[in-house]
Amino acid sequence: MYGKKVKLRFIFIFALILITILTSYLILNNLKSNVVYFLSPTEISNLTEITNEKLRVGGMVKKNSIKIDSNNINFVITDFSNEIIVSFSGSVPNLFKEEKGVVAEGYLRDKNFFIANKILAKHDENYMPPEVKEALEGK
Amino acid sequence: MILSQIGYYSLVFVLAISILILFYCFKQLKFLNKNYYLNLINLNFLQSLLVVISFSSLIFSFLNSQFINRTVYENSHTTKPFFYKFSGTWGNHEGSLLLWILVLIIFSLLFLFTSQKKEKKYLTLTLLFQQIIILGFLIFTLVTSNPFDIIFPIPNEGLGLNPILQDPALAVHPPILYIGYVGCSIIFSSSLAALMSQSVNGNWASHIKKWAIVSWIFLTVGIMLGSIWAYYELGWGGFWFWDPVENVSLMPWLTLTALIHSLAVIEKKSQLKGWVIILSISTFVLSVAGTFLVRSGILNSIHTFANDPQRGIFILIFLFLLIFLSLVIFFKFYKQDLNLNKLTFTNDLSILINNWFMMYFLSVVLIGTIYPIFLEVINNTKISVGPPFFNKLISIFLIPFLLFMGFGASLGWLKSNFKKIYLQNVVLFFVSIITSSYLFLFIGDKGLFLSLIMGGSIYLFLATIRDLIKKNKQNLSQRISHFGFSLLVLSILFNSIFSEEHNFNLNVGDKFKLEKETIFFQNISMTNDKNFKKVEGIFLIQSNNYKDIILKPQLRIYNQPVIITSEADILSTLYSDNFIVMNKIDDSNMFNIRYQKKPLMIWIWISTIIIVLGGTLTFFKDRK
Numbered sequence: 001m002y003g004k005k006v007k008l009r010f011i012f013i014f015a016l017i018l019i020t021i022l023t024s025y026l027i028l029n030n031l032k033s034n035v036v037y038f039l040s041p042t043e044i045s046n047l048t049e050i051t052n053e054k055l056r057v058g059g060m061v062k063k064n065s066i067k068i069d070s071n072n073i074n075f076v077i078t079d080f081s082n083e084i085i086v087s088f089s090g091s092v093p094n095l096f097k098e099e100k101g102v103v104a105e106g107y108l109r110d111k112n113f114f115i116a117n118k119i120l121a122k123h124d125e126n127y128m129p130p131e132v133k134e135a136l137e138g139k
Numbered sequence: 140m141i142l143s144q145i146g147y148y149s150l151v152f153v154l155a156i157s158i159l160i161l162f163y164c165f166k167q168l169k170f171l172n173k174n175y176y177l178n179l180i181n182l183n184f185l186q187s188l189l190v191v192i193s194f195s196s197l198i199f200s201f202l203n204s205q206f207i208n209r210t211v212y213e214n215s216h217t218t219k220p221f222f223y224k225f226s227g228t229w230g231n232h233e234g235s236l237l238l239w240i241l242v243l244i245i246f247s248l249l250f251l252f253t254s255q256k257k258e259k260k261y262l263t264l265t266l267l268f269q270q271i272i273i274l275g276f277l278i279f280t281l282v283t284s285n286p287f288d289i290i291f292p293i294p295n296e297g298l299g300l301n302p303i304l305q306d307p308a309l310a311v312h313p314p315i316l317y318i319g320y321v322g323c324s325i326i327f328s329s330s331l332a333a334l335m336s337q338s339v340n341g342n343w344a345s346h347i348k349k350w351a352i353v354s355w356i357f358l359t360v361g362i363m364l365g366s367i368w369a370y371y372e373l374g375w376g377g378f379w380f381w382d383p384v385e386n387v388s389l390m391p392w393l394t395l396t397a398l399i400h401s402l403a404v405i406e407k408k409s410q411l412k413g414w415v416i417i418l419s420i421s422t423f424v425l426s427v428a429g430t431f432l433v434r435s436g437i438l439n440s441i442h443t444f445a446n447d448p449q450r451g452i453f454i455l456i457f458l459f460l461l462i463f464l465s466l467v468i469f470f471k472f473y474k475q476d477l478n479l480n481k482l483t484f485t486n487d488l489s490i491l492i493n494n495w496f497m498m499y500f501l502s503v504v505l506i507g508t509i510y511p512i513f514l515e516v517i518n519n520t521k522i523s524v525g526p527p528f529f530n531k532l533i534s535i536f537l538i539p540f541l542l543f544m545g546f547g548a549s550l551g552w553l554k555s556n557f558k559k560i561y562l563q564n565v566v567l568f569f570v571s572i573i574t575s576s577y578l579f580l581f582i583g584d585k586g587l588f589l590s591l592i593m594g595g596s597i598y599l600f601l602a603t604i605r606d607l608i609k610k611n612k613q614n615l616s617q618r619i620s621h622f623g624f625s626l627l628v629l630s631i632l633f634n635s636i637f638s639e640e641h642n643f644n645l646n647v648g649d650k651f652k653l654e655k656e657t658i659f660f661q662n663i664s665m666t667n668d669k670n671f672k673k674v675e676g677i678f679l680i681q682s683n684n685y686k687d688i689i690l691k692p693q694l695r696i697y698n699q700p701v702i703i704t705s706e707a708d709i710l711s712t713l714y715s716d717n718f719i720v721m722n723k724i725d726d727s728n729m730f731n732i733r734y735q736k737k738p739l740m741i742w743i744w745i746s747t748i749i750i751v752l753g754g755t756l757t758f759f760k761d762r763k
Contacts, residue, residue, distance in 0.1 A: 023499060023502070026532065026535075027502065027503060027506055027532060030528055030531060030532055031506065031507070031510060031524065031528060034524055034525050034527050034528035034531075035510075035522045035523075035524060035525075036522060036523045036524070036525055037520065037521070037522050038520075038521035038522060038523065054525070056521075056523065066724060066727070068644055068724055068727045068729050068731075069644070070643060070644050070645070070651075070729075071643060071644070073644070073724065073731070089642060090642040090733075091642045091720070091722065091731055091732070091733035092722055092724060092731050093722070094694075094702075094703045094704055094705055094722055095702075095703075096722075096724065
């Protein structure tokens with residue numbers, strides 16, 4: 001029927017396609033479970049149900065809202081139309097300040113309370129999360 | 140004023156010469172019997188001279204704080220220390236592009252000088268491609284990001300350099316990384332030229348391998364410096380965060396590493412030619428894409444892209460043209476040579492397999508990095524891809540990768556004495572399985588998977604040690620690099636398994652009790668430095684297991700721009716790092732403290748240096 005060479009090439013191509021499919025499945029599947037969505041307080045208040053997935057919430061730290069004890073830092077993130085209380089235990093970046101942009105990563109307890117396990121602030125003091133910028137520009 | 144004009148006009152002349160060189164290259168290709176070679180060398184020399192003048196004038200503008208120059212105004216300040224005025228030259232988009240062009244041109248000249256004996260057609264073609272790249276970058280710089288823009292009226296004071304960048308490691312990081320990137324341009328041009336002049340052979344491979352190794356050394360050192368900087372300056376207490384900016388430097392590194400290995404196969408067996416060309420092309424494309432992504436601001440936020448669409452679109456078109464050009468050349472001139480029957484169970488097969496694994500790692504990093512950008516452009520959803528994605532997907536295939544690395548190197552190039560190797564490796568394999576299962580008892584709760592990777596890296600570790608103490612000193616540099624790699628994987632594993640992190644808030648004078656240690660916040664002191672105020676905290680760490688440690692992390696309040704940075708204090712020993720960093724939270728009296736213990740941290744840097752050392756050794760071996 002077919003020569004040895006053709007057969008070998010056929011097996012080779014078949015294996016290649018199989019491997020490609022398998023790896024892309026693996027990568028895409030993992031991507032789905034490791035993606036963290038970025039939401040603003042308004043988007044959270046519009047949610048119909050509370051997800052158990054990891055989220056990022058971005059906005060401004062509200063004035064006079066930071067409260068500290070020996071383990072926790074509590075503060076409020078606002079986008080000037082809605083706000084959410086954040087409870088965080090861990091180390092904060094230097095640019096974490098009242099009335100500055102902030103991004104918190106963690107889980108929702110309910111629509112008004114967010115438990116963060118990471119606080120991100122950009123390296124630039126003038127940085128503002130895009131949503132906040134849009135919200136401010138909209139006004 | 141005068142400095143900016145000198146700089147600008149010499150850059151324009153550089154562009155003119157670039158066009159002239161292209162013209163002579165075409166002429167040379169058309170009339171192969173004539174010799175324009177001397178013209179080409181002279182022109183290239185002149186071009187280098189002019190670009191050096193242009194770059195120096197930018198440096199002098201920075202040193203003298205000539206705020207008439209917009210780049211200087213936006214990125215410098217009179218009170219900045221001399222060293223950071225100097226390094227501020229390439230700490231911004233415009234200056235870094237000029238640096239990129241400078242290195243490009245000087246590298247072309249070096250290439251011309253070092254490979255004069257090569258075939259004329261091949262040399263001319265290499266030069267041609269190199270000049271196309273140079274021309275592209277020149278037009279981009281002059282049109283969209285001219286570093287010599289002037290502003291009126293002349294401002295009295297500059298805006299200052301982001302203090303987080305005022306650091307020795309980060310000052311030298313960009314030039315070193317760029318030398319690595321630009322070295323890849325030579326590989327790119329030369330492989331296209333070799334393809335067109337039908338000289339992709341062992342001879343060419345050993346010639347271009349030197350360039351590949353030089354670029355690889357610089358790229359590795361550049362990545363390491365960035366990583367060290369992130370460790371002590373950002374205060375996150377890790378060395379790799381799968382941050383997009385880090386990922387884009389890792390991607391060309393992966394293809395370049397694969398390339399060096401495949402070049403060795405061409406050198407010995409004249410196989411994998413097409414694969415090598417593809418790797419050379421993708422390495423350079425990834426380097427350009429990397430610089431573009433970092434410098435354009437796309438990675439921080441897509442909205443910067445919209446602010447200056449011209450820049451982004453220009454370089455996207457340039458990238459696209461580059462890819463298109465190389466693909467056309469590839470399909471036109473490439474004749475298939477991969478003969479599966481010829482692949483026997485020798486060293487080259489294991490190299491090929493590991494090349495594929497590296498391509499898999501590359502696609503994981505690539506997808507994780509660009510997927511968020513892609514999604515935001517398509518439907519404006521903002522997402523980020525977390526470290527677990529990368530860690531999980533890469534570690535799965537790290538196990539066979541490590542095994543092939545240890546096993547493959549012991550196979551010969553031509554025919555292997557199968558029985559002997561087989562026995563040795565089985566013994567080593569069992570030793571590593573036993574060791575890792577022993578370790579599994581300790582880390583039991585952290586999972587079987589980790590101990591499997593551990594097993595793989597112990598196997599590689601033992602295999603490389605066996606190769607190192609062998610009598611014949613063939614491939615010494617490869618053995619050292621592989622040994623370094625096994626050490627790197629081992630130290631990363633130990634580090635990630637046994638690291639401890641504690642976060643808490645303290646007042647001055649308070650103590651915080653951990654399981655085995657007590658952290659006592661003794662005092663703070665304030666001093667004034669040249670362009671910042673320094674707040675130093677004094678922490679006493681007491682434990683029953685070791686002597687008391689005093690660590691002094693700092694907060695620095697910079698004057699221009701007003702930014703607070705925190706400097707971690709780290710006590711490094713061969714066994715473990717003690718890392719402490721403090722932050723001030725707004726008006727509260729409390730300080731936010733992060734304390735970490737990182738076992739074997741220093742070995743991550745040491746093993747990277749060993750890997751680089753292996754690479755450098757190839758040059759000394761050749762001298763003999």
